Amino acid sequence: MKSKLRNNSILHRSLLIGLSLVISGSISTVQASDSPFAIAIHGGAGAIKQSKMTPEKRQAYEAKLNEAVSAGYKLLAQGKSSQEAIIAAIQIMEESPLFNAGKGAVYTFDAEHELDASIMNGKTLNAGAVSGVKTVKSPIALAEKIMEESVHVMLSGEGAEQFAKNKGLTLVENNYFNTEHRYNSLLKAKKKLLEKEQELKDFQAAHKTLPTEYKVGTVGAVALDKDGNLAAGTSTGGMTAKRFGRIGDAPIIGAGTYANNDSCAVSATGHGEYFIRYHVAADICARLQYQKIPLAEAADIVINDVLVKAGGSGGIIAIDAKGNIAMPFNSEGMYRASKSSNGQSYIGIFRNE
Numbered sequence: 001m002k003s004k005l006r007n008n009s010i011l012h013r014s015l016l017i018g019l020s021l022v023i024s025g026s027i028s029t030v031q032a033s034d035s036p037f038a039i040a041i042h043g044g045a046g047a048i049k050q051s052k053m054t055p056e057k058r059q060a061y062e063a064k065l066n067e068a069v070s071a072g073y074k075l076l077a078q079g080k081s082s083q084e085a086i087i088a089a090i091q092i093m094e095e096s097p098l099f100n101a102g103k104g105a106v107y108t109f110d111a112e113h114e115l116d117a118s119i120m121n122g123k124t125l126n127a128g129a130v131s132g133v134k135t136v137k138s139p140i141a142l143a144e145k146i147m148e149e150s151v152h153v154m155l156s157g158e159g160a161e162q163f164a165k166n167k168g169l170t171l172v173e174n175n176y177f178n179t180e181h182r183y184n185s186l187l188k189a190k191k192k193l194l195e196k197e198q199e200l201k202d203f204q205a206a207h208k209t210l211p212t213e214y215k216v217g218t219v220g221a222v223a224l225d226k227d228g229n230l231a232a233g234t235s236t237g238g239m240t241a242k243r244f245g246r247i248g249d250a251p252i253i254g255a256g257t258y259a260n261n262d263s264c265a266v267s268a269t270g271h272g273e274y275f276i277r278y279h280v281a282a283d284i285c286a287r288l289q290y291q292k293i294p295l296a297e298a299a300d301i302v303i304n305d306v307l308v309k310a311g312g313s314g315g316i317i318a319i320d321a322k323g324n325i326a327m328p329f330n331s332e333g334m335y336r337a338s339k340s341s342n343g344q345s346y347i348g349i350f351r352n353e
């Protein structure tokens, strides 16, 4: 009887404390600051060769990765959504000539730029994607508009550009995306391709011989916000010297981008044809959801086993609903960075960094 009374008074006291916390508004602060939030970004798996990396180049890449990841993190810390955070981070990389997305996008075989992007919201499973646009300054902004203000998931080419114009997005001339270093890459890639095509008498076979650095490079971000919602986004110029309206994995939901609050959010970079066929982003989330294995394990199996056996080079960044982050890649490097509310932040380019 005595102990029942004591328990009752403890209960009473806790209720009073709880009530006063709610009244003072501090309970929501306690809960909010306890909710983990984090962001991870990549600037493509087509990292320049370690042997060609100079301290100046490294510094430039690291500074831009830091700017992008910090911009997204700041929004998350302010209580903004994971969707807003990934857009902010991706747009900083789209505007930088260092990465193959937006300004600095690679050239097609015909010396133009054709851009792809996609976004997915892990709470609603809404998604938006755009492929083959030539004049939209921020393809990720267009993917978001398609997700939120159209009845479709993916728009391509002229229709996508018309939609962007109707929605008041910034349009630019195609040469806005030009950079000298990407043009030089195109010239080198075409020379190699034509030589190999003559030797092998087969363009597809010749294309397979192009070194990885011509094939990969993209930007992407994944995030978990304080409300427990995941989002993923990817934006790219595709592959150097791509032909005939080629679309890669970046705008394909489930291949280059996927997000689901029940499992994880993933953004990929790599040889898109493999990422499409192996449905890489969705496969990682499905393994997590159905096999109940940790994110790092699911991501590692898909990138370093399934894809390696298939011959597909590249990597991914991923985050789960608890804020765990995985960033595996099977290429020589992958520009990547992350920042979490647990105080951990990371920037790396090559292996063992």
Ligand code: ASP
Binding pocket: 044, 045, 046, 215, 216, 217, 218, 236, 237, 238, 239, 247, 248, 249, 250, 256, 268, 269, 270, 271, 272, 273, 275
């Ligand atoms: N996945 C992109 C594509 O195939 C390129 C990349 O990520 O490097 O278009």
